[in-house]
Amino acid sequence: MTTTARRAAHGLVQSPHGAIEYREAGEGPAVLLLHWNSASAAYFLPVMPLLAPRVRAIAMSTMGHGESDRPPEPYTTLHEYAQAAAWLLDGLGLERVHVVGTHTGAMIATELAVSWPERVDRLVLEEPFNWNTERRREAHLRLHEYREPDAEGEFLKQLWRWTRDRVSEEMPGVEPDFRLLRQRFIDKLRLADEAPAPYAPMAWEGAGPYAMCHYEMWEAAPRVQAPTLVIHGTESQLGRSHEKFLDVIPEARGLRLPSVGNSVPFQHPELWTREVLAFLLGD
Secondary structure (H helix, E strand, C coil): CEECCCCCEEEEEEECCEEEEEEEECCCCEEEEECCCCCCHHHHCCCHHHHCCCCEEEEECCCCCCCCCCCCCCCCCHHHHHHHHHHHHHHCCCCCEEEEEECHHHHHHHHHHHHCHHHEEEEEEECCCCCCCHHHHHHHHHHCECCCCCCCCHHHHHHHHHHHHHHHHHCCCCEECHHHHHHHHHHHHHCCCECCCCCCCEEHHHHHHHHHCCCCHHHHHHHCCCCEEEEEECCCCHHHHHHHHHHHCCCEEEEEECCCCCCCCCCCHHHHHHHHHHHHHCC
């Protein structure tokens, strides 16, 4: 079986902090899709054809990712990332949408729902977590540490192997399409250069984690007004917080999807799409 990253409409919206990349497919209720760190709007291409028959799926590239511009001053808060999402909605003429965020995108989606509640109809948070502890910040510093590229290209080989292994973990038993691998490699490579303060010693891919690791999730989550679906994988390391999210978000329901490690949309794309659409559309 081959998973193909099918073509979706592609565009840019101009915002006060530069261009914001998006991809979209389908017609119907608008659903904003927010990806995890080091990816781009292309992250959702494998599931957009599954969503498109029933909704207008709009995937955004987080500021500084994909073809979205880096902000004029480095973002340090999730509020700034969420503001950019609101600017994208403004540029597309959308007042209110459903929002689906996965991993880092779930954190941005939470802040969007808290600070702009009038823009969010229903909310799906996949693998949300409270990253704001010293130990977890240190873990991200190690994970996203900047590495100087070498003249022999070994850095690029390692990056390609990382991409291949990561996609294979996300879609066990599925032979990934080369175009999907290439896109994920390019997205990762774009963020592999040296970052300024306050992200250093991380590469630019550490920008999102920096904001995420300084976010008071347990203060924010109780302020979410939108009906919310909280997803963690059955084997998720982050799933230990699943019940707490259900307790603190006023209108939350939970879903544990079968997973190898943490849940992502592509391990069981048909099941993921069916459950997400059922929640968003009230099926």
